[in-house]
Amino acid sequence: MIKEIYRSVFRGDPVSTDKGKTELVFYNLWLHIHPAKVRKEHLKLHHTWYLGFIAFYLLVILCVTGVALMFYYHPHTTVAYKDMKDLTYVVFLGQFLRNMHRWAAHGMIIVVFLHLCRVFFTASYKTPRQFNWVIGVFLFLLTMGLSFTGYLLPWDQLAYWAITVGTNIASYVPIVGSEVRLLLLGGHIIGDQALLRFYVLHVLLLPGLLIALTMVHLWRVHKDGGLSRPLWKLDGGADATREIAMPAGQEKTYGLMQIITGKPIFEMLTPAEEADTVFSYPYAFYREGVAFLLTMASVMAISLFWNAPLEALANPAKTPNPAKAPWYFLGLQEVVSYSAIIGGVIVPALLVMALLAIPYIDRNPSRRLKDRRLIITAFTLLVIANIVLIIIGTYFRGEGWSWVWPWMDRAGGGH
Amino acid sequence: MDRRQFFTCSTSGMALLFITGATAVGALVRFLYPGVYDEPPQRLKIGYPGDFAFGPTFLAEEKIYVFRDDTKGFSAASAVCPHLGCTVQYVGNDRQFSCPCHGSVFDATGKALYGPASRPLEWLEVTLAKDGQLQVDGGRKVPDSYSLRVQASS
Numbered sequence: 001m002i003k004e005i006y007r008s009v010f011r012g013d014p015v016s017t018d019k020g021k022t023e024l025v026f027y028n029l030w031l032h033i034h035p036a037k038v039r040k041e042h043l044k045l046h047h048t049w050y051l052g053f054i055a056f057y058l059l060v061i062l063c064v065t066g067v068a069l070m071f072y073y074h075p076h077t078t079v080a081y082k083d084m085k086d087l088t089y090v091v092f093l094g095q096f097l098r099n100m101h102r103w104a105a106h107g108m109i110i111v112v113f114l115h116l117c118r119v120f121f122t123a124s125y126k127t128p129r130q131f132n133w134v135i136g137v138f139l140f141l142l143t144m145g146l147s148f149t150g151y152l153l154p155w156d157q158l159a160y161w162a163i164t165v166g167t168n169i170a171s172y173v174p175i176v177g178s179e180v181r182l183l184l185l186g187g188h189i190i191g192d193q194a195l196l197r198f199y200v201l202h203v204l205l206l207p208g209l210l211i212a213l214t215m216v217h218l219w220r221v222h223k224d225g226g227l228s229r230p231l232w233k234l235d236g237g238a239d240a241t242r243e244i245a246m247p248a249g250q251e252k253t254y255g256l257m258q259i260i261t262g263k264p265i266f267e268m269l270t271p272a273e274e275a276d277t278v279f280s281y282p283y284a285f286y287r288e289g290v291a292f293l294l295t296m297a298s299v300m301a302i303s304l305f306w307n308a309p310l311e312a313l314a315n316p317a318k319t320p321n322p323a324k325a326p327w328y329f330l331g332l333q334e335v336v337s338y339s340a341i342i343g344g345v346i347v348p349a350l351l352v353m354a355l356l357a358i359p360y361i362d363r364n365p366s367r368r369l370k371d372r373r374l375i376i377t378a379f380t381l382l383v384i385a386n387i388v389l390i391i392i393g394t395y396f397r398g399e400g401w402s403w404v405w406p407w408m409d410r411a412g413g414g415h
Numbered sequence: 416m417d418r419r420q421f422f423t424c425s426t427s428g429m430a431l432l433f434i435t436g437a438t439a440v441g442a443l444v445r446f447l448y449p450g451v452y453d454e455p456p457q458r459l460k461i462g463y464p465g466d467f468a469f470g471p472t473f474l475a476e477e478k479i480y481v482f483r484d485d486t487k488g489f490s491a492a493s494a495v496c497p498h499l500g501c502t503v504q505y506v507g508n509d510r511q512f513s514c515p516c517h518g519s520v521f522d523a524t525g526k527a528l529y530g531p532a533s534r535p536l537e538w539l540e541v542t543l544a545k546d547g548q549l550q551v552d553g554g555r556k557v558p559d560s561y562s563l564r565v566q567a568s569s
Contacts, residue, residue: 161501165516168499183444187452317475319502321515337517337531340498401518 021279031285033218037277038284041229047122048227050291051115056214057295058108065101066203073153075199077192080155081313088310099303105147107299109328112143120358120379123367124228130359132220135213137355142210144328149202151326152195160314161323163190163198169336169344177345190316230367321399330393331386337401351382457553460544464489464565467549471505478502479539479551480512488564491539491551492525498532512536524559535559 012023022036041047072091073083087094116136119125125133152163167190171181186193221227278284311320325333335343362375369376398404416424459477467489472481478494492512494502501516511528512521519530526535540555541563549563 161516164501165499183447186447186449187454189454192453193449317478317502319515323501323516333517336499339531340533400513400515 015281018279021281024281031280033222034280034284035222035226036280037274038226038280039229039273039277041276042227043278043283043287047230049114049118050287051111051118052221052227053288053291054295055108055111055115056218057292058104058111058299059210059214061104061296061299062101062108063207065097065104066207068097069101070203075153075195077155077195077314080153080195084154084156084310088307095307096303099306099308100299102308103302103306104299105150106327108143109147112140116140116355117379117383119228121369121376122228122230123372125359126362126365126367129220129224129228132217132224133359134356135217135220137352139210139213139217141352142206142213146202146206146210147326147328149198149206152190152198153202154310155195155314156311157314157318157320158309158311160190160316161319162325163194165323165325165333165336166329167194169332169340172341172344174345322397322401324393324397327390327394331389334389334393334397337397458550459553460546460548460550463548464543471507473505477551477553479553480505481541481549481551484562487562489541489549490559490562491541492559493537493539493553495537496532497527497534497536498530503536526559 010024012027013020015021015024025031025034025036069087072087072094074080084098087098089095119133119136148163148166151166152159167181167184170184171177173180182188184194184197186197324330332343332348335347337343358375362372364372364375366372395406396403461474461477461479461481464483467481467483469483469485472483473479473494474481480492480494482490482492484490494505494512496503496514496516496519498514498517498519501514503512503514503519503521505512510523512525513519514530514532517531519532520528521532521536522528524535525538527533538557538559538561540552540557540561542550542552543563543565544550549565
């Protein structure tokens with residue numbers, strides 16, 4: 001009887017057979033995003049560093065902890081802060097779950113950014129993955145947007161003033177800026193309407209969009225030949241500098257698209273390459289499981305020792321001094337402290353447009369670092385500049401945004 | 416269906432699709448504008464002239480500085496920094512306003528001295544209500560030279 005139930009759930013052959021290992025992937029809704037077999041190179045830590053997986057796992061943690069927090073949170077200015085206090089002091093595991101949510105959110109921004117850098121440095125955005133890079137940039141922006149909208153929800157001083165600064169930056173956008181701010185806040189002040197709108201954006205619209213785009217992102221990775229890998233190291237020779245679709249061997253079954261068009265739309269394996277592959281079960285799944293466990297354990301460990309900040313109740317009459325944006329926006333805030341239109345509109349718009357355009361303006365077919373010195377240098381300088389500005393904003397800015405040395409006593413602090 | 420009919424149909428279809436889509440997007444955007452703003456009124460009664468001491472008085476809730484001068488009378492400045500909306504502080508010794516967020520500094524007339532703020536602080540119209548209270552209208556901007564002379568009881 002038990003065996004019959006098991007067989008009704010897992011309908012493929014036993015996984016001790018090659019056919020069973022293949023069917024485990026093909027017959028499973030969750031696993032079929034994987035190929036049945038993966039290249040050995042995909043399993044190695046270096047090159048990808050599993051950053052895409054870790055970002056996805058952090059998203060899972062955020063969704064689960066976020067739904068848990070929703071059971072106790074009301075998006076209303078009179079009770080939102082009280083709910084945070086309840087979560088902190090009254091609700092069983094409330095503080096821990098909130099900690100996990102906050103640190104996983106920060107972690108996701110870091111990991112998605114590192115993932116973007118990895119994809120850039122390994123030139124994995126080149127043919128045929130240009131558009132997947134564009135989707136990735138939008139995923140990065142959505143991650144930032146989710147973090148920003150989540151910032152207001154605790155309704156503490158940190159929340160109120162970060163959103164005051166952030167939404168006023170939006171109003172500098174020419175022509176539509178003030179209308180965008182009005183629509184975002186649902187009024188002219190940050191109050192109940194703003195809190196409700198940020199809540200809807202944070203728990204429904206942006207996560208929905210993020211999950212939908214993540215699915216497209218993963219699907220395209222799958223269709224473009226699986227995870228990125230250092231072709232120039234594996235195959236050598238000038239022909240291997242681009243990730244190109246390889247013709248299938250005569251003995252292989254062709255994909256439907258190939259029969260129709262005569263051209264493979266995704267990478268096919270030659271018999272020699274076939275020998276360099278292993279089944280996804282167990283090799284890839286075990287490694288992904290370990291990456292998930294390590295991600296989960298790290299978030300839990302951090303949440304055990306460091307509490308998510310909660311400042312005093314939002315007070316529109318009293319601006320904290322200094323009033324700092326979330327740390328990942330401090331680089332922009334540093335530029336904003338010189339000019340709002342440059343730091344708040346022109347620089348971010350140019351950065352986003354440059355990121356989106358990279359795969360289309362970089363015509364260099366080579367993926368080797370030494371062949372891409374100019375673009376690598378430009379990108380690295382931008383990354384370093386942003387990191388330096390964030391460090392300055394976090395540690396070197398005190399009252400009235402004046403310069404302070406971090407080892408001297410100072411009032412206020414970063415977030 | 417000949418070629419002319421095909422182009423007519425397809426063009427009409429696309430036009431209809433575009434009009435429907437644009438109407439739907441426009442209606443959705445209009446929907447997002449609240450019909451009523453549940454916000455405090457911009458015209459506020461702030462108290463009787465005699466309630467105010469000479470010099471600056473900060474009304475925290477309203478984010479307004481009210482100045483009482485023995486010769487000029489009453490004037491009111493918005494404490495909202497024109498840079499990014501933080502609340503400026505008046506430093507009496509320096510007769511300056513300073514913003515805690517990005518370090519903008521304004522002189523006593525509200526003119527931006529240095530920092531990222533490119534616009535001056537806003538001065539608001541002060542009038543006398545029928546019941547004798549001072550009234551500040553956040554929606555009516557006035558020059559920094561504006562003031563209201565009142566025969567106050569103290």
